[in-house]
Amino acid sequence: MDTVSTTGELRRVVRDWRRQDHRVAFVPTMGNLHAGHLQLVRHARASADRVVVSIFVNPTQFGPDEDYAAYPRTPDEDTRTLIDAGVDLLFTPAVEEIYPPDLAAAPYVEVPVIGNILCGEFRPGHFSGVATVVAKLFSLVQPDVAVFGEKDYQQLVVIRRMTRALCLPVAIEGVETVREASGLAMSSRNRYLSDVERTTAATLYRVLCDVRAAVEGGASDHAALEAVAVAQLKRAGFRPEYVSIRRAADLAEPLPGDTRLRVLAAARLGQARLIDNIGISISSAGNSPVGWW
Numbered sequence: 001m002d003t004v005s006t007t008g009e010l011r012r013v014v015r016d017w018r019r020q021d022h023r024v025a026f027v028p029t030m031g032n033l034h035a036g037h038l039q040l041v042r043h044a045r046a047s048a049d050r051v052v053v054s055i056f057v058n059p060t061q062f063g064p065d066e067d068y069a070a071y072p073r074t075p076d077e078d079t080r081t082l083i084d085a086g087v088d089l090l091f092t093p094a095v096e097e098i099y100p101p102d103l104a105a106a107p108y109v110e111v112p113v114i115g116n117i118l119c120g121e122f123r124p125g126h127f128s129g130v131a132t133v134v135a136k137l138f139s140l141v142q143p144d145v146a147v148f149g150e151k152d153y154q155q156l157v158v159i160r161r162m163t164r165a166l167c168l169p170v171a172i173e174g175v176e177t178v179r180e181a182s183g184l185a186m187s188s189r190n191r192y193l194s195d196v197e198r199t200t201a202a203t204l205y206r207v208l209c210d211v212r213a214a215v216e217g218g219a220s221d222h223a224a225l226e227a228v229a230v231a232q233l234k235r236a237g238f239r240p241e242y243v244s245i246r247r248a249a250d251l252a253e254p255l256p257g258d259t260r261l262r263v264l265a266a267a268r269l270g271q272a273r274l275i276d277n278i279g280i281s282i283s284s285a286g287n288s289p290v291g292w293w
Helices: 007-019 035-047 075-084 126-141 150-165 188-192 195-201 203-216 222-236
Strands: 002-004 024-029 050-055 089-091 145-149 171-175 239-247 260-269 272-281
Touching: 002 007, 007 024, 007 050, 007 089, 007 126, 024 035, 024 126, 035 050, 035 145, 035 171, 050 075, 050 126, 126 150, 145 150, 150 171, 150 260, 150 272, 188 272, 195 203, 195 260, 195 272, 203 222, 203 239, 203 260, 203 272, 222 239, 222 260
Parallel strands: 002 089, 024 050, 024 145, 050 089, 145 171
Antiparallel strands: 239 260, 260 272
């Protein structure tokens, strides 16, 4: 595996691959890699001749009181992990390589409406920062396919919409969430959890499963189900931000007849902000087998 840290080096490597007509897959990350990231890499490896992974803790997607400075950074461990995973190129730029000195004066990519709901409501500007850095990375890597995890489902939908709106020739592929044995979705921020909190954190997934079972069983009062889920999380010790049932394709409020939904949640536990989601599939008869969408 080669490692580059400048845009010029990255472009030279990718340009050489293009001359050889290689198909390129890209996995953008912020590092502190875990099994969920490796699942993305495996998917990318199966989708292309060459795999590029970036590690860049993006400052523009963090709010002023968030954990940018504290975000776990494990570059040596990550490099060894990616070598073992068969990655072809690791891109590790400094902030100055991606953004001009004055971040406030830099152009940003906005994804209206969908970037301002759910997590966007509680983290103003977050998805603008995500869309901006991903657009920049797509411009640099010029991948045929980019791979994102469904654990950050709203991010996945935002990136798909941005890619279509900007006519970017990149196929966006989502990969199912990787979970611990308890059901807790794997996340770099799980490191913030104490042992006791980690046990409690699995409650978030169980609550979402209860919501899915109710909807797939025919329950249609989504607001009531969401309120019950929030109450369950509070009793378990969480500080919930939201539990919301949405249409899977665009995260709009569901309409009668919609059959593919998603229940999403964000809640704080100790020092960690946890997000999770699962798919809901409704048959035309009002019931369907339990399963991921």
